[in-house]
């Protein structure tokens with residue numbers, strides 16, 4: 001089936017380095033530094049990445065960080081809660097913009 | 111994945127054939143022969159560096175039937191080391207200064223000669239490890255087992271794949287988590303795992319599925335916190351072990367369509383440092399019938415020692431075995447992926 005997303009493309013991620021090697025290297029070194037153990041553990045960072053990948057709706061990141069979370073010792077209950085955090089923030093962000101809707105409606109209404 | 115099954119043998123599975131397992135592992139796309147990366151780092155052929163662990167597999171009988179079992183052990187299996195072979199092991203051991211005897215199974219404690227082996231190896235002054243599945247300690251027939259192990263200063267290495275019930279039961283069988291915790295409490299009560307007691311209790315974490323284990327120190331800290339907080343249980347060290355793509359875990363991989371992905375994952379995570387330290391380089395593994403192997407995994411794939419070294423205990427020759435060439439195959443990717451994996455945990 002033709003789709004926009006191909007699971008195999010995840011493995012070809014590094015091809016993005018072919019257009020501009022220098023920027024790609026900057027990105028990968030930054031990326032690796034972000035995910036290294038720091039004030040947050042690698043496990044915590046993987047859970048954040050999993051939540052964010054749901055917020056940005058990237059299927060490649062969802063695949064990668066589901067596996068990464070399991071390989072960092074997280075369980076599906078924790079991962080599900082992380083997704084709910086993404087969902088709550090996305091939902092909350094829509095709702096808080098509702099104030100704008102209410103303001104506009106109020107201004108236009110008699 | 112919570113269904114616990116009988117052994118492959120009892121179910122007449124095609125995977126009972128070691129050749130079939132080896133064939134499957136050799137035909138996976140995206141996973142080059144193990145000798146390729148080993149050759150690139152100058153380790154093909156692979157040679158032993160000596161023997162510091164004498165591993166004895168006392169048989170396939172087990173009171174559990176875990177889904178990841180590389181032994182295909184289960185309550186229905188009856189293969190067991192005889193007293194005669196056990197005595198030959200101890201005689202062989204006495205000819206060497208190998209410091210550690212690592213006793214495994216199945217549930218090795220269910221072999222009627224287990225206690226004799228432990229006492230004899232201790233009498234030779236060797237450090238003894240019992241690879242214990244924990245639940246065996248609760249069997250009425252084994253009521254005095256914990257005290258026996260403590261009396262003989264046996265190190266216990268016990269499997270506990272995860273600190274929560276659902277994951278542990280999914281891999282090792284319904285209700286096993288609760289039994290494991292009860293057994294750990296029993297061991298803690300007599301001093302195992304308690305600082306200063308000299309009684310060593312180490313745990314083993316296997317991933318509950320087709321993925322690699324976490325970093326050993328990170329998951330050890332998690333286990334320590336969770337087991338203490340939730341169950342008041344303490345232990346010394348936690349080892350991570352990668353699930354080997356053989357026997358019942360291979361069955362799981364095939365049934366769930368994960369075999370290719372898992373082998374690729376292992377091959378892509380090939381780590382030269384882990385490859386240099388694989389446990390076969392310092393282990394000799396004796397099967398229940400006295401056949402000699404480079405490791406417990408080769409034992410289960412019916413790949414005895416090679417390269418001119420004696421293949422059976424009856425021809426035991428420490429010098430020839432010391433520098434033997436090791437038999438490898440694609441299952442070996444399980445030992446060299448990521449931080450590496452051995453019976454003593456991560457390698458790097």
Ligand code: SF4
Nearest residue numbers: 172176179183216243
């Ligand atoms: S993994 Fe260990 S406890 Fe489980 S069936 Fe195999 S030998 Fe028994």
Ligand code: SF4
Nearest residue numbers: 388390405407442445
């Ligand atoms: S499976 Fe056995 S022979 Fe292969 S690398 Fe691991 S320990 Fe060595």
